[in-house]
Amino acid sequence: MSSANLEYAIETVTLGRRFGRKQAVRDLTLQVPEGSVFALIGRNGAGKTTTIKMLVNIIEPSEGSARVLGTESRRLGPSEFRQIGYVSENQRLPEWMTVRDFLAYCKPLYPSWDDRFSRKLIDQFELPLDDKLRDLSRGMKVQAALVSSLAYRPALLILDEPFSGLDPVVRDDLIRGVLELTGEARWTIFLSSQDIEEVERLADWVAFLDDGRLGFSESVSSLQSRFRQIEVVLGEDGTRPSEIPPSWMLLETTGRTARFLDSSYGDETIRQVKSIFPGCREVTAHPVSLRELFIALARARRPRAQGGHL
Amino acid sequence: MSLATHIFRKDVRHLRGLLVAWLAVLVIQSFLAVFVFASPPTDTLMQGVINSISLLLPMLQFVLLLAVVPLVIQDEPLAGTTAFWFTRPISGGTLLAAKSLFVLLILVLLPLFIELLSLVAHGVIARHLALATPGILLDKLSAVVLLWVIAALTVNFARFAVVGGVSFISVILIAAGFLSATLLISDDLEGTAVGVGRTTGLLSAIVPILLGALVIGHQYLTRKTRRSVVILLSALFVLLVIEQAWPNSRPFEMHPVDRAIFNPDEIRVSLDLRTVSASDAFGFRARPPARKDVLSELVIQGMPAGWIVEPKLVHASLRYSDGKAAAFEGFISQTWGGQWNIDALRHPLGGADLRRPEQPGGPREPLWRLLRVDESLYRSHAQAAGTLEADIRFSVSRYKIVGRLPVRQGAKFKKQSDYFLITDVLRDPDGARLVIREGRLELVFPEIRPEERLRPGRVFVLLNKSRGQAILPTDERRVVSLPLFPGFSMAPDSGRFQVNSAGLVFVGRKPGEKPIAVDDQWLAGAELVRLEIEELGEFPKSLRVDNFRMKPEINQ
Numbered sequence: 001m002s003s004a005n006l007e008y009a010i011e012t013v014t015l016g017r018r019f020g021r022k023q024a025v026r027d028l029t030l031q032v033p034e035g036s037v038f039a040l041i042g043r044n045g046a047g048k049t050t051t052i053k054m055l056v057n058i059i060e061p062s063e064g065s066a067r068v069l070g071t072e073s074r075r076l077g078p079s080e081f082r083q084i085g086y087v088s089e090n091q092r093l094p095e096w097m098t099v100r101d102f103l104a105y106c107k108p109l110y111p112s113w114d115d116r117f118s119r120k121l122i123d124q125f126e127l128p129l130d131d132k133l134r135d136l137s138r139g140m141k142v143q144a145a146l147v148s149s150l151a152y153r154p155a156l157l158i159l160d161e162p163f164s165g166l167d168p169v170v171r172d173d174l175i176r177g178v179l180e181l182t183g184e185a186r187w188t189i190f191l192s193s194q195d196i197e198e199v200e201r202l203a204d205w206v207a208f209l210d211d212g213r214l215g216f217s218e219s220v221s222s223l224q225s226r227f228r229q230i231e232v233v234l235g236e237d238g239t240r241p242s243e244i245p246p247s248w249m250l251l252e253t254t255g256r257t258a259r260f261l262d263s264s265y266g267d268e269t270i271r272q273v274k275s276i277f278p279g280c281r282e283v284t285a286h287p288v289s290l291r292e293l294f295i296a297l298a299r300a301r302r303p304r305a306q307g308g309h310l
Numbered sequence: 311m312s313l314a315t316h317i318f319r320k321d322v323r324h325l326r327g328l329l330v331a332w333l334a335v336l337v338i339q340s341f342l343a344v345f346v347f348a349s350p351p352t353d354t355l356m357q358g359v360i361n362s363i364s365l366l367l368p369m370l371q372f373v374l375l376l377a378v379v380p381l382v383i384q385d386e387p388l389a390g391t392t393a394f395w396f397t398r399p400i401s402g403g404t405l406l407a408a409k410s411l412f413v414l415l416i417l418v419l420l421p422l423f424i425e426l427l428s429l430v431a432h433g434v435i436a437r438h439l440a441l442a443t444p445g446i447l448l449d450k451l452s453a454v455v456l457l458w459v460i461a462a463l464t465v466n467f468a469r470f471a472v473v474g475g476v477s478f479i480s481v482i483l484i485a486a487g488f489l490s491a492t493l494l495i496s497d498d499l500e501g502t503a504v505g506v507g508r509t510t511g512l513l514s515a516i517v518p519i520l521l522g523a524l525v526i527g528h529q530y531l532t533r534k535t536r537r538s539v540v541i542l543l544s545a546l547f548v549l550l551v552i553e554q555a556w557p558n559s560r561p562f563e564m565h566p567v568d569r570a571i572f573n574p575d576e577i578r579v580s581l582d583l584r585t586v587s588a589s590d591a592f593g594f595r596a597r598p599p600a601r602k603d604v605l606s607e608l609v610i611q612g613m614p615a616g617w618i619v620e621p622k623l624v625h626a627s628l629r630y631s632d633g634k635a636a637a638f639e640g641f642i643s644q645t646w647g648g649q650w651n652i653d654a655l656r657h658p659l660g661g662a663d664l665r666r667p668e669q670p671g672g673p674r675e676p677l678w679r680l681l682r683v684d685e686s687l688y689r690s691h692a693q694a695a696g697t698l699e700a701d702i703r704f705s706v707s708r709y710k711i712v713g714r715l716p717v718r719q720g721a722k723f724k725k726q727s728d729y730f731l732i733t734d735v736l737r738d739p740d741g742a743r744l745v746i747r748e749g750r751l752e753l754v755f756p757e758i759r760p761e762e763r764l765r766p767g768r769v770f771v772l773l774n775k776s777r778g779q780a781i782l783p784t785d786e787r788r789v790v791s792l793p794l795f796p797g798f799s800m801a802p803d804s805g806r807f808q809v810n811s812a813g814l815v816f817v818g819r820k821p822g823e824k825p826i827a828v829d830d831q832w833l834a835g836a837e838l839v840r841l842e843i844e845e846l847g848e849f850p851k852s853l854r855v856d857n858f859r860m861k862p863e864i865n866q
């Protein structure tokens with residue numbers, strides 16, 4: 001199947017991977033729409049890197065399957081990798097090479113290598129061509145890897161924690177670079193990150209992975225309309241309710257104020273608040289940033305947290 | 311340019327420093343082989359220096375291999391999950407082709423080419439070059455494949471070093487354990503001569519290469535490291551089984567003698583019952599089971615002059631009328647006897663008066679082991695008459711002259727790829743010392759060579775034909791004995807060209823014998839003759855002795 005006809009650049013069905021007794025990823029079913037910038041977020045050890053390694057056939061799934069650009073991940077070969085760019089913080093680059101050597105080595109691997117585009121990226125990132133990769137800073141190494149993964153204009157770019165450990169300036173350069181690219185062509189970008197602010201600038205789709213399980217996977221706009229931070233000014237009888245709707249998370253009561261995160265905000269929310277907190281004086285709903293959402297979701301997943309239906 | 315060539319060029323660029331060192335070692339080795347070994351210095355100190363360099367260079371070569379192989383293989387590691395090439399359009403097959411190109415071209419074929427050039431410089435003929443090539447290839451490949459397997463299963467150089475070290479120690483411990491177990495079970499080493507036979511030696515070189523190639527191929531095409539390790543361990547087990555079970559691993563295997571050349575029916579074999587005796591059987595354990603070896607001289611009659619007929623293997627049984635019995639199957643080892651078979655040596659020398667070297671105690675006919683019996687049986691039945699039946703396999707050989715040289719400095723004999731020459735003639739009061747140099751090619755797929763068995767495979771004799779006198783050397787002092795390119799593997803006869811320098815000491819005067827006056831006149835009419843054993847095959851003989859006593863009365 002050619003990538004042009006795809007609806008989804010990546011599809012997984014009950015994908016899972018076990019390392020000994022530890023189930024790193026379980027029952028992961030998600031679709032990455034073609035042309036989207038799709039972010040996989042989650043805490044350390046949530047299973048993001050394992051998922052990506054399964055997608056690019058570095059490790060074999062224990063259960064389920066994944067299709068990348070229409071090909072079963074286990075069958076990805078040279079012809080598929082000519083359309084896939086992959087940059088990972090864990091990748092071992094040939095550090096003995098200079099940047100120039102490195103790009104010259106990569107070029108013959110890709111028939112669609114675009115020299116002009118490559119030069120543009122080099123200029124944009126201000127990469128020192130004659131320095132060896134081992135002498136570059138972490139940020140520059142990522143940039144060099146990014147140039148080597150973009151110069152052939154892949155249909156799918158997979159970035160595994162690309163911003164980790166980078167200083168804000170380099171991070172910004174990188175994001176601007178990626179944003180420019182997405183503006184130029186309808187590339188699919190799949191990235192994993194803990195840097196939620198950067199993800200918020202880039203991504204139009206987000207999936208949340210927690211302890212190997214998928215929390216949600218939807219567009220950022222849908223998330224932002226669905227989630228609200230609700231603040232309730234309680235009346236005289238400010239007791240904490242014994243039961244709350246499953247969509248309410250992290251309910252906190254401080255004095256006469258109750259706060260919670262609602263994962264299915266709508267008209268019904270106000271009615272539910274008034275029913276659960278009879279005599280409440282005021283109900284306000286605030287939009288939440290992706291960062292706030294991520295922290296809230298991460299906390300909500302803790303064993304003692306209340307609620308948590310996504 | 312193909313992708314494999316592209317990766318190959320990258321690897322050459324990456325390791326250019328080490329490759330320059332690799333090439334330098336090869337060039338120095340070939341310089342030594344061509345210019346120095348062809349005419350070794352007579353200066354003893356320089357010979358020592360050359361010996362040291364010649365021994366150091368192969369070590370240096372192996373150290374370079376230890377560095378180059380993991381570095382080139384692990385530039386694109388096959389284990390782990392962080393390799394750059396995993397997500398690039400490079401297939402396992404392409405990578406295998408690129409690495410094979412590097413390993414074969416630079417680490418195998420280049421040294422092979424240089425060695426063959428050196429052999430050409432030493433006058434090795436084309437047919438022998440072709441025959442030497444597989445042996446050299448096997449030797450190079452065995453080292454490279456072993457290192458490649460470890461490099462393919464490890465993710466970086468540190469892991470390679472650790473796994474390599476642990477594997478090396480494990481192999482030694484397993485081999486030691488295996489040998490100990492063999493000794494505990496069998497209490498001696500007879501019949502466990504692993505690697506003695508030519509076929510087993512060859513097998514020991516070929517099978518690991520094939521099994522290693524299987525593991526490497528599997529790892530490149532699947533990247534399933536655990537399964538590759540399982541295949542490797544299974545392969546090692548298979549190798550051990552093959553080496554132990556291979557029928558030709560027993561030494562002294564020979565083909566039946568050609569009856570057109572030698573008719574075994576004319577040979578009569580009997581025991582000289584007066585010489586029957588027993589000795590304590592040797593064992594490797596501190597307290598071996600008490601046993602006796604029963605020995606006897608064999609009387610072999612009907613043998614044409616010049617031939618050597620010697621027993622090799624015996625299958626014997628001894629039965630008594632009270633039902634007691636003993637049986638034995640094994641090598642019929644020689645217990646006593648001289649090194650030289652004078653009659654066999656004299657024959658090709660035209661019956662010359664051949665002086666053997668002085669031997670303490672003088673020559674004596676050999677005693678051959680026929681039986682190994684328990685001590686208790688020996689004690690109870692030593693003087694009882696029993697029936698001995700023995701099937702004995704005999705080898706047939708003879709000495710033939712392969713070369714003659716006048717006794718003068720610089721005289722050279724060359725036959726096909728082999729040569730020997732006299733580099734110096736030194737006079738002694740009672741004889742002469744000849745310093746000779748031999749060049750000799752050992753082949754894996756030979757034209758069978760005389761092998762050093764019970765008799766010396768090659769003998770030098772100083773012959774004065776007109777006077778009908780000949781002298782065997784009392785001593786042969788090796789001065790330099792080095793292969794041009796020492797190999798890595800333990801396989802025998804691995805396509806090496808061996809250069810020996812030796813001093814042969816010929817003494818004409820001996821106590822109790824009429825002296826041969828080795829003066830200038832005698833030497834002027836003399837020649838240095840080289841004889842070699844020619845193996846002709848084997849034949850079986852059965853013998854039966856009805857009143858056999860392990861301890862005959864005559865010996866009491």
